[in-house]
Amino acid sequence: MKLFWGALLLGSILLLAVVINGKPDTIRMQKIVKANHRVVVNVLDCSEAHIGKTHVYTLWFKYASKVQSLRVGKEYWTDCCSKKKAELLHLTSYSDLFLQPGYRVNNEFYSQITLIAMMSMCAIYSVMQIFSNKPAFDK
Incomplete structure (x- = not known):
């Protein structure tokens, strides 16, 4: 069972790293949409x-x-x-980032926050299960 929790922990950490890596682009997109400079x-x-x-x-x-x-x-x-x-x-400060007028970045922001929260909870729970002596599921 520890192998399952270890794999879940590793998967959670990897997905968390991927989502957090994409976060700066979403923040830049929000700034561009808010500035509305065309x-x-x-x-x-x-x-x-x-x-x-x-x-x-x-x-x-x-x-x-x-x-x-x-x-x-x-x-x-x-x-x-x-x-x-x-x-x-x-915006000239983000030379490679252009958006279509009317672009909505809020959905990406909320989904990233949700994924970060879920993967963090999953990683914490996996660590708790790995170091706990009792079985996770009663038979």
């Missing part, structure tokens, strides 16, 4: 990919002499491709 970019290419039943719409654009890409919604993609210009949310 920049106009030249659209170089519009690509649509089919992954199973899912469609992924990507804008390739040039900003500050650098080619960047951004996944966007279908309506915004169609609009930008026809105009060859796009208005994106951006």
Whole structure:
């Protein structure tokens, strides 16, 4: 049984590390959305990919002499491709981060907080079970 709790502890710690590693991007996204600073970019290419039943719409654009890409919604993609210009949310302090206008970052923030809390509780409970002398489940 200790092997199970050890594996659960290791899995919890790994998933916790992955989620915490993505947290700074979410914080940067929140700052960009809150500032609502828009920049106009030249659209170089519009690509649509089919992954199973899912469609992924990507804008390739040039900003500050650098080619960047951004996944966007279908309506915004169609609009930008026809105009060859796009208005994106951006802050100069985060040179590689652009967002579609109207982007909502709150859902990502809440899901990350929930995952961090759950994985922390799982890791703590696993440690308690590893060092406890009584069985976790009565037969």
